[in-house]
Each structure stands twice: as structure tokens, then as C-alpha cells.
Amino acid sequence: MTQDATAPALPWWLQAGxxxxxxxxxxxHVEAGYYCMHCDQPICPFCVVELRESRETVCPDCREEV
Incomplete structure (x- = not known):
């Protein structure tokens, strides 16, 4: 399937990265801005968890362990 030459291309933020x-x-499209302080996995802004008492950013898996 080819894209119609007259149709505008999707903006970069609507395309999968x-x-x-x-x-x-x-x-x-951009590198993850957060990394877990315990396991060093990249985390997207929607999944990152900030622990209030220590102000550490952790992934959902490590949050369950803490």
C-alpha cells in the first residue's frame, strides 16, 4: 500500500518511534527520560514512579519490591 502523494505526511509525534x-x-521517538534507580531500566513518563520519601524514580516492578 502506498501513501497518496497529495495526502500530507503524519507529524512525527503521531508516528511510532x-x-x-x-x-x-x-x-x-525520543530516548526515555527516566531510568529506574534500582534496576537501571528505561521508563517512559507515564510509567515512572517517584517515591515521596526518598525522591527516587523507580519502575513499577521495583516499586512493588520497596
Missing amino acids: DEECPFCLRRY
């Missing part, structure tokens, strides 16, 4: 969050499986 190369980076994938291991928790929600969303795909992004």
Missing part, C-alpha cells in the same frame, strides 16, 4: 517502554509497550 524506535524506543519502547518495557512496561506499557508504547513506542516513542
Whole structure:
């Protein structure tokens, strides 16, 4: 299937990117901005958990262990 030459291309933020969050499986165009302080996995902004008492950013898996 080819894209119609007269149809505008989708903006970059509507296209799937190369980076994938291991928790929600969303795909992004930019590198994950967060990393778990315990296991060093990349985390997307929607899945990151900030612990109030220590101000650490952790992944959902490590949050359950803490």
C-alpha cells in the first residue's frame, strides 16, 4: 500500500518511534527520560514512579519490591 502523494505526511509525534517502554509497550521517538534507580531500566513518563520519601524514580516492578 502506498501513501497518496497529495495526502500530507503524519507529524512525527503521531508516528511510532524506535524506543519502547518495557512496561506499557508504547513506542516513542525520543530516548526515555527516566531510568529506574534500582534496576537501571528505561521508563517512559507515564510509567515512572517517584517515591515521596526518598525522591527516587523507580519502575513499577521495583516499586512493588520497596
